[in-house]
Amino acid sequence: MTERPSPTALVRSLPATVPFVGPETQERERGRPFRARLGANENGFGPAPSVARAMAGAAPQMWKYGDAQNHDLRNALARHLGVGAENIVIGEGIDGLLGLVVRQYVEQGAPVVTSLGAYPTFNYHVAGFGGRLVTVPYRDDREDLDGLLNAVKLQNAPLVYLSNPDNPMGTWWEADAVEDFVEALPPTTMFVLDEAYGETAPPGALPALDVSRPNVLRMRTFSKVYGLAGLRCGYAVGEAETIRNFEKVRNHFGMTRMAQEAALSALEDQAHLQWVCGEVEACRQRLYRIARKNGLTPLLSATNFVTMDCGGDGQHAMKVLQELGKRDVFVRKPMAPGLDRCIRVSVGPAEEIDVFEAELPEALKAAR
Template sequence: MAGKPPFADIVAGLPASVPFVPPEETERRTGVTINLRLGANESTFGMSPRAWEAMQNAASESHLYGDAHCCELRTELARLHDVKPEHLIFGSGIDELLGLIARAYLNPGDAVTTSLGGYPTFNYHVEGYGGILHKVPYRNGKNDLERLASTAEKTGSKIVYLANPDNPTGTWFTAEELQAFRSRIPDRCLLVLDEAYIEFAPAETGPPIDPEDPGIIRTRTFSKAHGMAGARIGYALAHRDTAAAFEKIRNHFGINRMAQAGALASLKDPGFVRKVVQSVAEGRREYAKLAEELGFSAYPSATNFVAIDVGSAERAAFLRDALWQRGVFVRVPGVPPLNRCLRVSVGTPDERKAFARILRETAEKAMK
């Protein structure tokens, strides 16, 4: 019998885990069917009708590879962001882009700074390429910018990661605060600014895009406000030399024709995205009011979800599991103090009404 080929040392030493257990897997394991899918921050408002039509038309060409350079989409995004096309990097969502960033910048043993309880897929990729994570706890429900910068300096980190607006809290920083943070990061440390939820944030949230700054990569996605999570398409804004380096390692045919067509059509339908953003803002206010009525509190949010602090990790776990038994999928962050929270996506008005009713009924049991 042939011997078993050994895995690479990095892979062999990794825990048997993934960043998120998909809700479909939990459905199969528990036998519960999801009726309200409010745990993955997908947009239940759907996508632009123009995007839907464009994707249907492109489906007839799905026997062909997609344009490896995403030329039409690249041109439109360059126009919208006032950058040259060579400053854009494309991937199958921000998740793939984070993996490419880790691969491009990290050698085994290199230090990386992030927040304790921040987006776990980034950590997943860092560890997958042998990086060493240094995690800074949140402070007052927000990323601790001062400690993130000082930790990056003390550890000699190659990368510091910050989501703005944040996942899982929904909190955010202004452009001025981010520029001050940027100035405190060591020169040879890359800032990865994850802006997956930027469309939902106040206008003053994002600092001006400087395509000539080699020390920052900003990631964006069509999964949230554009309602195209299943199409798997995202992009990054970076220095042209950074983008050129990614050409050496990226999956050149990783974005299919339907995704490219849908994303381009969605960009040309800004009115649809504005309506989604407006409805989400209304839903955030409803969730905050609901939390107050139940004796809980909601974190201020500039995303398409709200983190509701229910008072304790035990109560949060109880409510999550009880809601699941009634077909409501929400998530609870994995580390203190964030594990006191239910993270709930802002759904349609009908979904929000149904969620409020079920949470009220479930919370009565939790408070007894």
């Protein structure tokens, strides 16, 4: 064996697994493209035309590094949200920010609490920085707030993760339940509240922003309703010192200038956002109908996807997913026990939903 540099003990212990296999990878493996890209919770309604124009206009300026302080975008978000610019940190998507949070608060071997079957990329970061995952099963298809709280206390965990609305189930808690959870948390436990799907939630699901608590980070993104997943732009809102601590670990010039420009422009086009939210709601309703028509049970969704109970076990739902794949329809499914009876279908333009609607009956027949 060739002598070679040795990775750290931690890195040696990590598997080379990937949180998600992306649709392009699947297309290359299949040897042909999907006709319906409904698996990644993207926003097929697209970014606003005004934002696409802003990107085109900014393109010749891409020789400049982005502003390391993300000043204009932070300030625009601060105005939009009614908090201070010092309460916001911008990052390379929520994915990037989650990595920075884990890195900041998790010593090797420390327990980190999340739900069994919740966001795999968070788990990837916890493993990557040597944390020990403590998982709490969902309860009635929702993340179990009491269970999470108990686990935090039992383990004296420095970090807990919750997505509200939830991915992969699309369910949600009302604001008061989340606020009770925050109130009951030890003040020394950092709480990451992932609100990637916040804009499509019913009124009343998002607690008011409160930047007085040092142990709460609210994470949001331009990847979903704003239609800019391909530009990697997320942000965290929190107490000023908590936010300032990111300066110690973030990649200061890591944000693309393009993302900053596009996000700024997207924020200004709230009319497009409203239109997208309308389309999302209409598409959810259509997906509910399609599910029911085919004997599946849709879960009421606060997100840009609809999770459908296939009425069998995990193996059956996996077959449905595979049969849809054979018919060029890309969807995903939850994998955790209890949730794995479902498939998860993102909203999208009518033509793609048409494909899903046309192929679902055959896929279900083949899966039986």
